[in-house]
Amino acid sequence: MREIRTVACVGAGVIGGGWAAHFLARGFRVHAWDPAPDAEEKLRTLIDRAWPALTEIGLAEGASRDALTVFGTLAAAVEGADFVQESGPEKLPAKRRLLADIDAAAGQNVVVASSTSGYGMTEMQADARTPGRLVVGHPFNPPYLIPLVEVVGGELTEPWAVAEAAAFYRRVGKSVITMDRELPGFIANRLQEALWREALHMVANGEATVEQIDTAITEGPGLRWPAQGPCLTFHLAGGEGGMAHMLDHFGPSLRSPWTRLTAPELTGELRDAMVSGCAEEAGERSIAELVAERDRAIIAVRRAVAQARDRGSR
Amino acid sequence: MREIRTVACVGAGVIGGGWAAHFLARGFRVHAWDPAPDAEEKLRTLIDRAWPALTEIGLAEGASRDALTVFGTLAAAVEGADFVQESGPEKLPAKRRLLADIDAAAGQNVVVASSTSGYGMTEMQADARTPGRLVVGHPFNPPYLIPLVEVVGGELTEPWAVAEAAAFYRRVGKSVITMDRELPGFIANRLQEALWREALHMVANGEATVEQIDTAITEGPGLRWPAQGPCLTFHLAGGEGGMAHMLDHFGPSLRSPWTRLTAPELTGELRDAMVSGCAEEAGERSIAELVAERDRAIIAVRRAVAQARDRGSR
Known part of the structure; x- marks a missing residue:
């Protein structure tokens, strides 16, 4: 298995930024890219806010926020990375485009994982030149504290990529569920989404308030x-x-x-x-x-x- | 409001027994009844198992497992009680019969609350002579540790009974959601049940194992x-x-x-x-x-x- 020292985080919103915080805390170099004009500022704020929690859990030796570099282009962020975590907008055409661009820029045999909340890799990998290394690595918010990552490949994904992604996530402290078949929403989101949709129905029908719904669960x-x-x-x-x-x-x-x-x-x-x-x-x-x-x-x-x-x- | 010193627990399975443990720990006398031949033994075992947890949380002054009396008939258990918690089998005709029997035996203006997981009080109170004091007081397992109780009346329930039940539950340390309309499954069970049904579908279709489902939630x-x-x-x-x-x-x-x-x-x-x-x-x-x-x-x-x-x- 390839030695992983640098992780590229493509997309630096709540999820991508949370991943960046996690990888930094585990001692990796992180290369980030996000097209939003204020992305770097938001990303550094998110990491700063997460750092006390990460420090309390325990940082890996040598872990530092200084190991973050924000790049001006996707290609620059990805080309030196040993693992890529994609956390772009949750829209299928955008995902397909983004993954193809990452695939074009990433080094040979570098695994590219998508944080998608529920799309199948088969539909996302369609435009990639080397789709065999593309996998889903679906985290939960915040990725630096919730252990679960669901790993699953698409029809064109090669088994080694699924195995490498799962092994890497485990190495960085994650609880991995490897799924052997694609299922929209994977496992945890299907469960969570059923609950969420019932909640939305209840609010839409005036059957319960937002606060009653939250209290019903927390208590x-x-x-x-x-x-x-x-x-x-x-x-x-x-x-x-x-x-x-x-x-x-x-x-x-x-x-x-x-x-x-x-x-x-x-x-x-x-x-x-x-x-x-x-x-x-x-x-x-x-x-x-x-x-x-x-x-x-x-x-x-x-x-x-x-x-x-x-x-x-x- | 009536001073409550003795609570009758009708039905002494997992939920009724859990309620009994809670009321004992809060310093009440508990009168229990359950038609099963081994009910008393199971009930005392359940309470003994719950007692370390209840002791750790902190028992009310004078709280004792000796304050439990198991009666041979429903009427004997109910007649001296200041509040009745019904936790019988989750079947509508049985609920309706049981609540009518409790209502016939209970003292005047004693509130009778049902632990039903989701039936409406309107359909359960149909056979009672004084249905105005019948309310739903729906707990979560184990009732001695999970704070939530959902309180709601039926069409024939009088507002004072809903208010008294809510006040009593709050006094014994519960988090109460008072609903102003009946809704099958109330709030928390509707949410939980949506998740549970999705889980059953996934197992039925071989999409996930029991263990993957549980891990997806706990992690x-x-x-x-x-x-x-x-x-x-x-x-x-x-x-x-x-x-x-x-x-x-x-x-x-x-x-x-x-x-x-x-x-x-x-x-x-x-x-x-x-x-x-x-x-x-x-x-x-x-x-x-x-x-x-x-x-x-x-x-x-x-x-x-x-x-x-x-x-x-x-």
Whole structure:
């Protein structure tokens, strides 16, 4: 695998800038480019604001904001880089053009990853000359603090590029989900987007306010999700019977109009997939152990959030 | 308002038992009833498992597990109670029957709250003799740790009952959202259920595994939601432009097939409602302050969860 010392960040808005902050904190040289006239100023402000958090987490040896260089052209930013992270506007024609331009300027076998929120690489790589090195590397905001990166290639992507991107992200402290097939919105955004769209419907219909929606999450299920995802959460809602009891008990609710999204039919096959998936994820942890872990986590999360808010108000 | 010293918990499974643990920890006497033959043993086990967490949070003066009495009949459990929390099976005919039975046994003007996950009180109170005191008081699992309770009445519910339930829940440390209209699934469950249904579709179609879904949330957006709900989260995704920039920038993505839930049309009215809602929720906090608050919270949440997991594995 190519040794990576310099990362090019193409597009330096909230996501591209967040990536730049992350790579700088991990000790890399960062080459940035963004066509907006005030891009450099905004980028440096974003990095300055992120730096206290990054310092608290712990900077890599030699990490410095001085390792950032902002270039006047895309080609100049990309040509000396060992890895390229593209975070341009979320419009398909623009993505396709930008990725083709990056591909034309990048060194041989340099992996080019796109931060796209949901486009498939197959549709984005169409105009590139060497599409085999183009992958999706989808982060969450802020990329310097949220570990998740979803990695997936397109039809023309070569397996080595997917493997290299995943390995690189892991090396810089990310939690990587490598997907073996393209899916619009990937995994996390499909889940998050379903929730978001329901929220928009509710506001549009006067069913709830923005603040009620946020409170419903921060004081409710949002407190469980950092520790246990939606599946394991419901595994515990079933008591000692776990996911099996939960689906048998609450299964009929899936036909209730509790959201505008219609549920799939709860076939025996789906039920069994959920049950065995939870068993696999739980591993050797019993329901009692998972409950204890969840309870410790919720208490700690509530305290952590309260302290973080409190520090801000002083 | 009636002085509340004794709470009846009707139904003592995961939710009813969790409520019992909460009320005991807050220093109340709890009268429980559940028709299952092993209900008392399971209930006492659940409370014993919850007690370390409740002790760590801090018990109310005089709080004791000995303040729990399990009764052999519903009427005996309910008749001496000052507040009734119903947590029976999530089936409409059963709910309707159970609430009518509770109503027949409960003292005058005692509020009866249902833990239903999503039925409307209007459809549940149909068989009760004095339906005016029946309200929904919907908690989240575990009720002894997650603060949110959604309170809403039915068509026949009298306003004093809604007000009393909300006041009582606040007094016992809950975060209450009082809804002024019935909505199947209320607010939090509509949001959570949309996410859950998308997850079930993905498993049913082999698009993601249970573990990938959980990881996508715990390592991704789930880390933001305890501190800032979905609206404020996206307010910050817009950079200095906030929700307005976010909707103008990512608005077209709402038409992308990123989830099976179709988005509402992003009318000017909806856009403005989201923008002003975020402005109201943010209050005097600037984007920079919100970003700093979020960053502190994410770091603290990640540490808290890592420690909670670590303590479990020793």
